[in-house]
Each structure stands twice: as C-alpha cells, then as structure tokens.
Amino acid sequence: MSQTLAREQGAMPPPMSDVAIEMRGVNKWFGDYHALRDIDLTVKRGERIVICGPSGSGKSTLIRTINGLEPHEQGRIVVDGIELTSELKKIDEVRRDVGMVFQHFNLFPHLTILENCTLAPVHVRGVPQKQAEETAMHFLRRVRIPEQANKYPGQLSGGQQQRVAIARALTMNPRIMLFDEPTSALDPEMVKEVLDVMVSLAQEGMTMLVVTHVMGFARQVADRVIFMDAGQIVEMADPGTFFTDPKHERTRLFLSQILE
Amino acid sequence: MARHFVRSEVLAARPAPRRPFDPIGWLSTNLFSSPLNIAATVLSVALIAKLLPPALDWAIFDAVWVGSSREACVGPGVGACWAFVWAKIGQFIHGHYPVGERWRVDLFFVLFAAGLIPMAIPRVPFKRLNAVYLILALPLVSLLLLYGGVFGLRVVPTSQWGGLLVTIIVAAVGIATSIPLGILLALGRRSKMPVIRMLSIAFIEFWRGIPLITVLFMSSVMLPLFLPPGVDFDKLLRALIGIALYASAYMAEAVRGGLQSLPRGQYEAAGSLGLGYWPTMRKVILPQALRVSIPGIVNTAIALLKDTSLVIVIGLFDLLGIIQSNFADSNWASPATPATGYIFAALVYWVMAFAVSRYSLFLERRLDVGRRH
Ligand SMILES: Nc1ncnc2c1ncn2[C@@H]1O[C@H](COP(=O)(O)OP(=O)(O)O)[C@@H](O)[C@H]1O
Ligand SMILES: [Mg+2]
Numbered sequence: 151m152s153q154t155l156a157r158e159q160g161a162m163p164p165p166m167s168d169v170a171i172e173m174r175g176v177n178k179w180f181g182d183y184h185a186l187r188d189i190d191l192t193v194k195r196g197e198r199i200v201i202c203g204p205s206g207s208g209k210s211t212l213i214r215t216i217n218g219l220e221p222h223e224q225g226r227i228v229v230d231g232i233e234l235t236s237e238l239k240k241i242d243e244v245r246r247d248v249g250m251v252f253q254h255f256n257l258f259p260h261l262t263i264l265e266n267c268t269l270a271p272v273h274v275r276g277v278p279q280k281q282a283e284e285t286a287m288h289f290l291r292r293v294r295i296p297e298q299a300n301k302y303p304g305q306l307s308g309g310q311q312q313r314v315a316i317a318r319a320l321t322m323n324p325r326i327m328l329f330d331e332p333t334s335a336l337d338p339e340m341v342k343e344v345l346d347v348m349v350s351l352a353q354e355g356m357t358m359l360v361v362t363h364v365m366g367f368a369r370q371v372a373d374r375v376i377f378m379d380a381g382q383i384v385e386m387a388d389p390g391t392f393f394t395d396p397k398h399e400r401t402r403l404f405l406s407q408i409l410e
Numbered sequence: 411m412a413r414h415f416v417r418s419e420v421l422a423a424r425p426a427p428r429r430p431f432d433p434i435g436w437l438s439t440n441l442f443s444s445p446l447n448i449a450a451t452v453l454s455v456a457l458i459a460k461l462l463p464p465a466l467d468w469a470i471f472d473a474v475w476v477g478s479s480r481e482a483c484v485g486p487g488v489g490a491c492w493a494f495v496w497a498k499i500g501q502f503i504h505g506h507y508p509v510g511e512r513w514r515v516d517l518f519f520v521l522f523a524a525g526l527i528p529m530a531i532p533r534v535p536f537k538r539l540n541a542v543y544l545i546l547a548l549p550l551v552s553l554l555l556l557y558g559g560v561f562g563l564r565v566v567p568t569s570q571w572g573g574l575l576v577t578i579i580v581a582a583v584g585i586a587t588s589i590p591l592g593i594l595l596a597l598g599r600r601s602k603m604p605v606i607r608m609l610s611i612a613f614i615e616f617w618r619g620i621p622l623i624t625v626l627f628m629s630s631v632m633l634p635l636f637l638p639p640g641v642d643f644d645k646l647l648r649a650l651i652g653i654a655l656y657a658s659a660y661m662a663e664a665v666r667g668g669l670q671s672l673p674r675g676q677y678e679a680a681g682s683l684g685l686g687y688w689p690t691m692r693k694v695i696l697p698q699a700l701r702v703s704i705p706g707i708v709n710t711a712i713a714l715l716k717d718t719s720l721v722i723v724i725g726l727f728d729l730l731g732i733i734q735s736n737f738a739d740s741n742w743a744s745p746a747t748p749a750t751g752y753i754f755a756a757l758v759y760w761v762m763a764f765a766v767s768r769y770s771l772f773l774e775r776r777l778d779v780g781r782r783h
Contacts, residue, residue, distance in 0.1 A: 219678055245684040256679035260697050269693055270683035315679075322683060 167231065170195045170326055170357045171216060176225035178211060178381075185211045186222065187381040195325075198358045200368040200389075203378035204404060209361040212378065213328045216359070217241075217248040230325055246274065249319030253331040255311045257303035257318070263290065264299040267318045274322070282321070289317040293347050309340030316347055327351065329360040363408055369393065377401045469753070474746070483744040491746040495754045498736050502754075505572015505727050511564065515575050518552050522578070530769060532776060545586070568646040572727035574758070576646070580653060580718040580728065581762075585711045587654040592661025592707075593700075596669055597691060599662065610662070617659035622717050625652045630724040649721050657714045664706030668699035701777045708770035712763045719759070730755045 171193040178186035185208050193199060201209050214220040215227060218234055218241035227234040229244045258266050267286035271277040277285070290296045293313035295306075303311055312332055319327060329348065333341045345367050352358055352371040362368070368375050368389050375392040377385040377400070385392070385401045396402050441451045472489030474482050476496075483491035495502070504512045525544040528534040556575075559565045571579075598610030617625075629652035630645060637643055672695060680690040700707075722731040733751040736742065 217682055219681060242684055242686065245682060248682070250679075250682035252675060252679065254673075254675055256673075256675035258676065258679070258694055258698075260701070270685055273689040273693060274684040274686075318683070 168195050169193070169228075170197070170230060171359075172226070172228040173216075174226045176215065176222050176227060178215060178220065178222045178224075185381050186215065189225070189383060191376075191383065193326075193357060193359065195357055196355045197373045198352050198356075198371050199360065199374050199376060200372040201359065201361045201376045201378060202363055202365075202368070202404070202408075203376075203384075207378040208381040209378055210330050211381075213250075213330055213359050213361060216326075216328060217245050217250055219250075246322060247324055248326045248328060249322060249324035250328045251312070251315050251319055251330065251332050253334050255303070255308070255315045255335075257311055257315055259303050262300050262302055263295070263306070263314050266303070266314060267321050270318070271321050286317070286321050289320045290314070292320070292350075293317045294343075307340060308336045309343045312336065312340075312344045313347055316344075316351075320351075326357045326359070329358065329362065331361050331363075333362065333364060365393065365409065377404060379404075480740075480742050480744045480747070483742075483746050488746055490753065491742075491744060491750045494736075494742050494744075494747050494750055497742070498733075498739075501573060501736065502729060502732055503574045505575055505732050506570045507566060507572065507575070508564075508570065511558075511566060514555050514558075514563070514566075518555055518575070519578075521548060521551065521555075522582070549583075568644055571646065573732045574729050576721070576726060576731075577715075577718050577729040579646075580650060580721060581715045583650050584653045584657050584714050584718070588657035588661045588710075588714070589707065591654065591658035592663075593665050593696065595658060595662035596665035599666060600669060614659045614662050617656050618663070620656075622653070622656055623720050623723055625656050626720055626724050628652070645724065646726060649724060649726060653714065653718070653721075657710060660710040660713070661707060664710055665699060665703045667706055668701070668703030669695065671702045672698055701774075704770055704774050704777070708766060712766055715763055715766065716759055719755075729758060 169192060171191070173189050173191040176186055176189040177184070189212060201212065203209050211220055215222045215234075216229060221236060222234075230247045232240055232243050232247075234240055234244055257263075258269070261269065264283060264286055267290065268279065268282040271282040271285060272279055287296055287299065290299055293316055295310055295313055295317075298306055298310060298314070303314065306314065316332075332348070333344050336344065341364065345364065348358070348360070348367070349371055358371075360367070360372075372389045374386055375389050376383055377392070377396075377398070379400050385396060385398045387396075392401075393405070396405055442448050468489040470489075472487055474488060474491050474493050477483060477491075477493035478497070482493050500509075500512065504515045507515055525540065525548050529537070529540045529544060534540070554560050555563070556571065557566060557568070595610050595614055598606045599614065601607045601610070626649060629648040633643060633648055676694055676698065677690065680694045685694070718728055719730040721728050722734070727735060733755050737748050737751060
C-alpha cells in the first residue's frame with residue numbers, strides 16, 4: 151500500500167518531533183545584496199503561518215530556502231529533522247516532504263492535468279501508474295476539478311490551474327506546504343475558490359507557510375503572522391494582536407497601506 | 411447626468427457579416443495599394459514573363475525525352491536531355507554497386523521506408539517498437555545486407571556504394587546521431603558542473619568554427635596519420651563520423667535555444683516535487699524545449715541533407731558525385747548533358763528538403779496542442 155493512501159487513512163507514522171521547520175541565524179545574499187538577514191523561525195507541526203511584507207522584502211526568498219530552491223549561505227535550516235546542506239541528497243529528501251505552490255502555478259503545459267499529478271509519484275516515489283492515477287483523482291476531487299483531468303493546463307482558468315497545482319503538490323503526500331502568493335496572479339473572482347481549498351487544508355492540520363496579502367485569510371486560519379521588510383522579520387504575532395495592535399512602526403505603515 | 415441603464419433582454423450571438431468576394435477590391439488592396447507595392451507587382455510580373463517561357467521551353471517543350479545516346483541530344487534548339495537521366499537512373503540510385511546485386515540496395519530502401527513512414531504518421535501505433543526497429547534493427551540489418559559477407563551475400567565494399575544510396579545513408583545516419591548528441595551537448599553547455607560545461611562549449615565551438623569541407627578533408631587525410639600504419643579505416647565511415655560530429659554542434663545550438671525559452675518556473679516546479687536532474691530533463695524540460703527547437707533542428711537537418719553532397723571532395727560518389735562522373739561518358743557527352751544532370755540533382759535534393767520542411771510544419775502544428783486553447 152502506498153504511503154499516500156496510508157497517510158490519507160490516518161495510519162500516519164508518529165512525527166519525529168513537534169517541530170516542523172527550524173531556522174537559526176539564516177543569512178542569504180544575491181551577489182552583494184543581503185536578501186535574508188539573521189532569520190530565526192521555528193514552525194511547529196500543524197502550525198499555519200502567514201508571511202506578508204512589501205515587494206522585495208524577501209518573503210519568496212525565505213520560503214524558497216526551506217525546500218532548497220535557494221541555497222542559504224549562513225545558518226541552519228532543519229526541515230522535518232533533515233538539515234539542509236548543499237548535499238543534493240538532503241535537498242531531495244526535504245523536497246519529498248515539502249510541497250510548494252507558486253504564484254504563476256508552474257503547471258507542466260505539455261502534460262494533461264492527470265499527468266501533471268502523476269509525474270512525481272511515479273518518477274520520484276516509484277508508485278505504479280494505475281495507483282498514482284487513483285491518488286491523483288482523489289486529490290483532484292478534493293480540489294473539486296476531477297472532470298478536468300484529461301485537459302491541458304492551458305485550457306483551464308487561472309483559479310482551476312492553481313487548484314491543480316495544489317492537488318499536484320498533495321499527491322506527493324507532503325507534511326509541509328509552502329504557498330508563494332498563490333492568489334496574486336488570479337482574476338478577483340477566482341481568488342475565493344483557491345483560498346477555500348487552502349482553508350480546508352489548514353483545517354485538516356497541514357503545516358503551512360503562506361506568503362499572501364489576503365488579510366482575511368490570515369485572520370481566518372493563521373496561528374501567527376510574520377511581517378518582513380528588507381530581508382528581516384520585523385514583527386511576528388498572532389493575528390489578533392498583529393492586526394489590532396501592531397508594535398513596529400513599519401508594520402503599522404504597511405498595514406495602513408494595504409487595509410485602507 | 412448619470413442615468414441608470416438596465417438591460418431587459420439578453421442578446422444572442424449573431425454570425426459575423428460576410429462580404430462578397432470583390433476581385434477589384436482585392437487587387438487594389440493587395441497588389442496596387444501604394445507606389446512601392448505597384449512597382450513591386452509590375453517588376454515581378456515582368457520578371458516572370460521574361461524568365462518563365464524560356465525555362466519551360468528548355469525543361470519541357472524543347473527537351474529530349476527518349477533516346478539511347480548523345481545523338482538524340484545534340485542539335486540546334488535542343489533543351490534538356492532527360493533521356494540521359496533516364497538511361498542512367500539505375501546508377502544514380504545505386505552508384506557502382508554491382509548490377510546483379512542492386513536488389514539489395516532496393517530492399518534497403520524498402521526497409522528504410524517501412525520504418526520511417528509509420529514513425530512519421532502519428533496515428534500509427536507501436537511507436538516504441540518502431541523506434542527500436544529504426545535505431546537498432548535497421549542499421550544492423552542494412553549493414554549486413556549492403557556490405558554482405560554473411561548468408562551467402564557477396565561482399566560489396568563501401569567504395570562501390572554510391573548515388574542516392576550514399577546520400578540517404580550519410581544524411582540519415584548524420585541526422586539520427588547528431589540529434590541525441592546535440593541534446594547532450596546542449597544540456598552539458600547549461601550544466602552546473604564547470605568541467606562538463608567547459609568541455610561542451612569547447613566541443614561545440616570547435617566544430618562550429620571549421621567548414622564542413624575542412625572536416626571532410628581532415629577525416630580523409632589527417633585521420634590516417636593518427637592511426638597505426640596498415641589500419642584502414644573505412645572512408646565512408648570516416649565521413650559519417652565527421653559529419654555527425656559537425657552536425658551535432660549545430661543541433662546543440664538549436665536545442666539550446668529551446669532550453670533557454672523555458673521559464674525558470676518549470677525547473678522549480680519539477681524540483682519542488684522532488685524530481686531529480688534526469689527525470690526533470692526527460693519528462694518536463696526536453697519535451698517542451700525540443701518542441702520549440704523543431705524549426706532549428708529541421709533547419710540543421712535540411713542543411714545536412716544538402717551538405718552530404720560535399721563528400722564528393724573525398725572521393726565518395728553520392729548522388730551529385732555519380733551524376734557528375736557520368737558527364738564524362740562519351741556515349742552521352744552533349745552540351746545539354748551537364749545542365750540536365752545538375753538540374754536533376756537539384757530537383758532530387760529539393761524534393762527531399764521540401765518534404766522534410768513540410769513535415770516539420772505539420773509536426774509543429776500538431777505538437778502545439780497543449781499550448782493553445
Ligand atoms: N535570483 C535572484 N537574483 C538576484 N536578486 C534576487 C533574486 N531573487 C530575488 N532577488 C532580490 O532579492 C530581494 C528579495 O526578493 P523576493 O524574496 O523575491 O521578495 P518578495 O517575495 O518579498 O517580493 C529583492 O530585492 C530581489 O530583487
Ligand atoms: Mg515574491
């Protein structure tokens with residue numbers, strides 16, 4: 151029996167510890183540009199974290215270091231008990247446990263929706279084709295587009311594509327999900343269908359890091375909200391405190407700009 | 411004054427209005443729309459009127475279609491000597507392959523077509539099996555069939571192969587080996603490993619920097635210098651290797667363009683799913699990159715097809731070579747013979763190149779399926 155189905159049915163092995171992600175003193179540079187500065191962050195299993203901040207503040211860079219899409223120069227990042235080093239094997243191990251959803255969906259345009267969702271299970275986990283298709287259909291039903299399984303990404307609306315992207319990540323049975331502005335590229339009327347899927351995922355206890363400016367989502371599901379500026383974590387608080395009583399000057403300025 | 415508008419009924423879609431065809435209008439918008447356009451139109455018509463009739467006279471109306479020797483083709487006002495082509499067509503196809511053994515060459519053409527045609531038609535099933543036949547079985551069987559020395563087939567050395575046979579072999583082997591090599595080189599050129607990247611760049615730039623004719627001369631003159639004396643390296647094989655390596659550099663550049671056209675998000679999506687380098691390339695990157703590279707790859711393939719005629723410089727008699735060598739046949743020497751021969755060679759190359767070009771257009775359109783809509 152596949153891990154996927156096993157975990158779906160609640161037979162999940164006990165977690166190694168209750169810490170999902172541990173970042174200690176993480177620094178990253180792009181050339182001379184100091185993009186992440188002394189990042190310390192501990193994410194507990196099942197925690198939902200929303201990250202916001204102005205454009206260019208390092209939000210994407212931060213979550214991309216968590217699955218090794220961006221290497222970091224200093225500090226420690228431990229994901230699910232695996233320390234991310236430059237070792238390719240470690241990075242691959244981490245990526246199997248961490249799903250990611252991008253702003254521009256990044257579906258594979260030459261593959262059907264179903265093929266998008268079976269590619270990784272078959273070629274990374276060695277799941278038999280037929281079983282991978284069953285799992286894929288299960289998740290496509292969950293994001294409520296099983297009827298699109300045989301279409302190509304280009305034939306779907308933005309909202310549908312993003313839901314496929316979520317389903318595709320889920321087929322790998324991740325313990326952690328990273329979302330990088332998942333609704334920023336969508337037409338307004340499609341934002342809700344994607345957020346609904348994310349909310350239901352949060353309610354099921356998925357560990358989630360979400361970069362978003364949809365503050366309604368933050369209020370509804372976040373355990374903590376992080377505000378970033380200039381590569382640093384400027385403020386971090388539970389959503390109640392964050393929205394009603396922000397302490398830092400820059401957080402207040404930012405909130406006044408996006409909430410008006 | 412803002413008034414409140416509310417639509418009371420929903421409008422159904424109506425067909426677009428059709429305009430009747432208007433020849434005068436078409437001419438004036440397409441051929442005579444501006445002074446420059448008028449000049450271009452008049453000049454083109456004048457040029458066609460001047461050149462087309464004599465060309466047709468030469469190729470068709472004044473041409474000699476039947477005849478058994480040069481007598482038919484000499485005389486005033488005689489056009490093309492197609493009788494020459496007709497008399498020599500067997501040699502043009504088979505080269506100096508022994509006449510009694512020509513069936514082996516014909517059988518090769520049949521086997522080749524039997525593999526290529528179903529491969530090219532998307533609807534035909536068993537593509538994997540078909541590919542195995544084309545890439546593994548066909549070359550092996552063809553070698554045994556054409557060279558002989560087994561199953562009671564007498565040996566025909568490659569020096570006797572020629573004509574269309576050699577053209578097809580050189581082009582097919584060149585294209586079939588340079589595409590995979592080119593893909594590997596293109597990937598190597600973008601590799602994160604400096605040694606692989608440098609080697610790939612050095613290889614590509616070396617072969618792109620020298621003319622094919624030089625490659626051929628080097629393969630025939632210089633290669634033997636590096637081999638121990640007495641070791642004879644088949645001349646055709648040497649040309650094949652030289653051409654394949656030369657073409658692979660161009661294929662690599664065509665594929666590189668395709669690789670560069672892919673957004674970084676495709677690599678990142680594959681990476682975030684845990685796909686390693688080779689599965690990412692095989693399943694995500696190359697299928698998309700090659701699709702984009704088709705025009706460049708076909709361009710290189712057509713160039714290669716035509717460049718096979720350069721093997722004449724090292725004494726191989728491909729289609730052009732064998733035609734040219736027949737101009738010396740005193741039985742057919744006439745003023746019209748060379749022109750006819752060259753035009754015939756051009757025609758054969760053109761038909762092959764045009765077919766490849768059309769097929770690639772068809773492929774491009776077909777592969778675009780997932781992109782559009
Ligand atoms: N690949 C890169 N190369 C160079 N600079 C980069 C790269 N990616 C991001 N940056 C820079 O790092 C900073 C943070 O980028 P990013 O994390 O994308 O910001 P955010 O997601 O908060 O908008 C920006 O100034 C950006 O220009
Ligand atoms: Mg960003």
